[in-house]
Amino acid sequence: MTWVTHLQTDDSGPAPTPASYGVVTTSPEAVIPQPSEERVMTILTGAPTAHESAECEPDYVQLLTPDGERREHPDYAFDGDDDLVRTFYRDMVMARRIDTEATALQRHGELGIWAQLLGQEAAQIGAAHGTRRQDFIFPTYREHGVAWVRGLDPVRLLGLFRGIDHGGWDPKDHNFGLYTVVIGAQALHAVGYAMGIEADGDVGTGDLDRDAVAVAHFGDGASSQGDVLESFVFAATYNAPVVFYCQNNQWAISAPIERQSRTPLHWRAPGFGFPGVRVDGNDVLATYAVMRATTDRARSGQGPTFVEAYTYRMGAHTTTDDPTRYRSGNDVDAWKRKDPIARVEAYLRRADAVDDAWLASLAEEAADLGATLRRGCHELPDPAPLALFDHVYAEVPDELAEQRDSYAAYLAQFEEVSR
Amino acid sequence: MSTSRITLAKGLNAGLRAAMEQDDKVMLMGEDVGRLGGVFRITDGLQKDFGERRVLDSPLAESGIVGTAVGLAMRGYRPVIEIQFDGFVYPAYDQIVTQVAKMSYRSQGKVPLPLVIRIPFGGGIGAVEHHSESPEAQFAHTPGLKVVACSNPVDGYWMIQQAIASDDPVIFLEPKRQYHADKADLDTSVAPPPLFTSQVVRRGDDVTLLAYGPMVRTCLAAAEAAVSEGRSVEVIDLRTLSPLDMGPVLASVRRTGRAVVAHEAHRNLGMGSELSARITEECFYSLQAPVLRVGGFDTPYPAARNEHHFLPDLDRVLDAVDRSFAF
Numbered sequence: 001m002t003w004v005t006h007l008q009t010d011d012s013g014p015a016p017t018p019a020s021y022g023v024v025t026t027s028p029e030a031v032i033p034q035p036s037e038e039r040v041m042t043i044l045t046g047a048p049t050a051h052e053s054a055e056c057e058p059d060y061v062q063l064l065t066p067d068g069e070r071r072e073h074p075d076y077a078f079d080g081d082d083d084l085v086r087t088f089y090r091d092m093v094m095a096r097r098i099d100t101e102a103t104a105l106q107r108h109g110e111l112g113i114w115a116q117l118l119g120q121e122a123a124q125i126g127a128a129h130g131t132r133r134q135d136f137i138f139p140t141y142r143e144h145g146v147a148w149v150r151g152l153d154p155v156r157l158l159g160l161f162r163g164i165d166h167g168g169w170d171p172k173d174h175n176f177g178l179y180t181v182v183i184g185a186q187a188l189h190a191v192g193y194a195m196g197i198e199a200d201g202d203v204g205t206g207d208l209d210r211d212a213v214a215v216a217h218f219g220d221g222a223s224s225q226g227d228v229l230e231s232f233v234f235a236a237t238y239n240a241p242v243v244f245y246c247q248n249n250q251w252a253i254s255a256p257i258e259r260q261s262r263t264p265l266h267w268r269a270p271g272f273g274f275p276g277v278r279v280d281g282n283d284v285l286a287t288y289a290v291m292r293a294t295t296d297r298a299r300s301g302q303g304p305t306f307v308e309a310y311t312y313r314m315g316a317h318t319t320t321d322d323p324t325r326y327r328s329g330n331d332v333d334a335w336k337r338k339d340p341i342a343r344v345e346a347y348l349r350r351a352d353a354v355d356d357a358w359l360a361s362l363a364e365e366a367a368d369l370g371a372t373l374r375r376g377c378h379e380l381p382d383p384a385p386l387a388l389f390d391h392v393y394a395e396v397p398d399e400l401a402e403q404r405d406s407y408a409a410y411l412a413q414f415e416e417v418s419r
Numbered sequence: 420m421s422t423s424r425i426t427l428a429k430g431l432n433a434g435l436r437a438a439m440e441q442d443d444k445v446m447l448m449g450e451d452v453g454r455l456g457g458v459f460r461i462t463d464g465l466q467k468d469f470g471e472r473r474v475l476d477s478p479l480a481e482s483g484i485v486g487t488a489v490g491l492a493m494r495g496y497r498p499v500i501e502i503q504f505d506g507f508v509y510p511a512y513d514q515i516v517t518q519v520a521k522m523s524y525r526s527q528g529k530v531p532l533p534l535v536i537r538i539p540f541g542g543g544i545g546a547v548e549h550h551s552e553s554p555e556a557q558f559a560h561t562p563g564l565k566v567v568a569c570s571n572p573v574d575g576y577w578m579i580q581q582a583i584a585s586d587d588p589v590i591f592l593e594p595k596r597q598y599h600a601d602k603a604d605l606d607t608s609v610a611p612p613p614l615f616t617s618q619v620v621r622r623g624d625d626v627t628l629l630a631y632g633p634m635v636r637t638c639l640a641a642a643e644a645a646v647s648e649g650r651s652v653e654v655i656d657l658r659t660l661s662p663l664d665m666g667p668v669l670a671s672v673r674r675t676g677r678a679v680v681a682h683e684a685h686r687n688l689g690m691g692s693e694l695s696a697r698i699t700e701e702c703f704y705s706l707q708a709p710v711l712r713v714g715g716f717d718t719p720y721p722a723a724r725n726e727h728h729f730l731p732d733l734d735r736v737l738d739a740v741d742r743s744f745a746f
């Protein structure tokens with residue numbers, strides 16, 4: 001029984017102290033930093049807001065500056081080469097294309113609504129690449145970039161925004177769950193799934209292709225939900241192999257992050273008994289490195305981590321939202337200078353890892369994806385009327401079958417009339 | 420010899436044990452279900468025999484319990500949750516209604532959720548607030564859930580196993596005041612009826628009494644008492660509340676021409692309302708009287724010293740029978 005040994009009073013080991021969590025390592029050299037007591041006090045007693053504005057750089061893991069300069073971090077290293085950086089770049093460009101195309105489709109009345117990812121490409125693409133194939137990802141409704149990396153046909157994403165289904169893919173095909181609209185609900189599912197991984201013995205065997213992790217995606221707004229906080233409790237006490245990946249895009253519709261928390265979100269983790277780390281969410285190398293390290297940490301049996309990807313929602317909450325009612329253009333302009341894609345392009349050009357021809361062909365590929373998405377969207381069939389009765393249950397009760405049949409008969413009358 | 424004399428608590432315990440022996444994906448989770456064996460001892464001894472990985476003492480958070488069970492089910496497990504008391508299912512209400520009930524539908528059948536949520540329900544035990552409620556209608560009103568209620572030890576033994584074997588999520592209601600009350604003979608060589616069926620538990624010709632859970636016993640006693648008044652009362656144990664098994668109900672009412680529904684839950688929009696509507700729609704011309712409902716009043720559950728006024732008892736059931744005959 002390994003789940004709760006560290007909490008049993010009759011266990012021989014000493015109970016962990018908050019300080020000891022600070023030195024839990026992913027690999028011997030990777031230390032997950034925790035806020036110092038001094039810093040906690042400064043922020044709690046200092047300025048009215050604990051959240052750095054766009055002007056003042058927050059304290060986070062950054063491996064590539066907004067100008068495209070490489071930085072090293074003592075605890076997190078980027079283990080890939082320029083080929084991998086190019087892959088990230090390509091995926092971010094494609095994710096942005098999916099997003100602009102879907103936004104346009106909504107404007108043309110083809111989609112009822114669309115949740116834009118603009119600005120969050122690095123937060124998603126790096127995190128998705130940081131996981132391994134057997135890891136199971138529980139998304140919100142905005143993880144289009146993660147879906148893309150997982151190989152899900154982006155046309156499938158459109159179904160629920162067009163109103164033809166509530167999510168049409170099989171989660172098992174790509175280890176990518178269905179979009180979850182109820183804020184925070186999926187964090188508990190991820191922890192339960194992780195408890196299942198542990199019960200299956202698929203953690204800590206040392207086999208990187210077998211040991212698995214669950215990843216819970218959620219937003220800054222979701223961090224106030226009871227389900228998310230309960231999921232921290234369960235993850236900690238069962239030492240579940242899960243990574244909580246919070247894209248702090250500074251907004252929950254019109255509510256700024258200050259409305260959700262007085263302290264940086266990643267500080268919450270040590271209070272629950274596991275480490276938290278903040279990463280520059282607009283730096284794809286950093287989100288990749290942090291996700292790789294924290295998932296491998298969970299994979300090896302060392303338990304959960306909370307990752308706060310510090311980013312910005314450049315677009316509206318959804319296509320039905322009007323952000324000019326609640327936020328200033330200044331912030332948006334400041335964040336524009338930290339664009340997640342531009343910095344990688346600057347880096348790749350400087351490294352001579354891409355040239356104009358490569359970029360032009362990528363632009364063409366993105367245009368093709370846009371066209372495919374448009375066509376795919378137009379071709380999505382409306383559901384058959386009686387399909388609304390399908391899959392309510394695995395075993396259909398007679399009374400529901402009767403309801404369906406009687407509605408079928410009702411509909412058939414009209415067909416006869418029109419004949 | 421496969422026959423034993425057991426209480427409802429023992430029947431449920433033995434049923435859970437059998438299900439765990441048959442399928443090693445079955446897990447129990449809930450508050451105090453492990454070491455303690457549950458506050459009602461329904462899971463007594465199971466953690467000792469099946470280990471802490473299969474009988475989980477959960478943190479004290481109902482949404483967390485149900486939400487993590489969803490994840491476990493997605494990973495291939497068959498979680499069986501114990502909610503400690505009816506009144507504490509509400510913190511989990513969101514997970515049950517928005518996730519458990521809808522996952523199969525949302526995923527177009529690709530993510531079935533075979534999980535069972537056991538809820539000790541009903542009053543009559545002299546408890547403080549929140550420990551005596553009957554929330555069944557709230558779950559029966561939710562498409563995607565199946566809702567059953569056992570009323571006796573033998574059903575307890577079989578129904579819990581059948582619910583665990585079901586690929587749909589099942590809300591499993593257990594009449595807590597009956598846990599340690601009557602004993603019955605369990606003969607495991609006699610095959611049980613299917614889970615989602617209602618059963619005639621007493622034959623009669625003049626009026627049909629419809630009940631489930633704790634009210635079955637009350638209605639059987641009422642039927643016995645009615646004999647001295649020259650009335651032959653049929654009693655049906657509904658057992659399944661969603662879906663309803665209307666076959667035996669309609670057949671009975673067509674014969675007797677009278678129906679009375681009894682439950683502890685509030686009368687307004689309770690199961691009685693739905694049963695009344697369906698009976699009226701299906702056998703209007705067989706009815707000698709409108710379908711009558713006996714239920715808890717439309718008040719919050721009262722303080723324990725007043726609960727005998729709130730809970731329908733033998734006399735109130737017979738009073739409704741009298742009113743039915745007065746038409």
Ligand SMILES: Cc1ncc(C[n+]2csc(CCOP(=O)(O)OP(=O)(O)O)c2C)c(N)n1
Pocket residue numbers: 140142181182183218219220221222223249251252253313317
């Ligand atoms: C339980 C619940 N309450 C309210 C909503 C409506 N709602 C949808 S998105 C949203 C804001 C979510 O903010 P955040 O968690 O920061 O994620 P983001 O949209 O920024 O990605 C709200 C309030 C909901 N979907 N679920």
Ligand SMILES: Cc1ncc(C[n+]2csc(CCOP(=O)(O)OP(=O)(O)O)c2C)c(N)n1
Pocket residue numbers: 450479481503507510
């Ligand atoms: C939401 C809810 N779930 C379950 C219960 C049943 N219950 C009553 S007391 C208790 C344990 C509470 O423990 P703790 O918070 O440590 O308080 P203590 O009783 O030790 O003072 C439980 C599970 C409840 N009252 N409310």
Ligand SMILES: [Mg+2]
Pocket residue numbers: 219220221247248249250251252253
């Ligand atoms: Mg947000």
Ligand SMILES: [Mg+2]
Pocket residue numbers: none
């Ligand atoms: Mg206590």
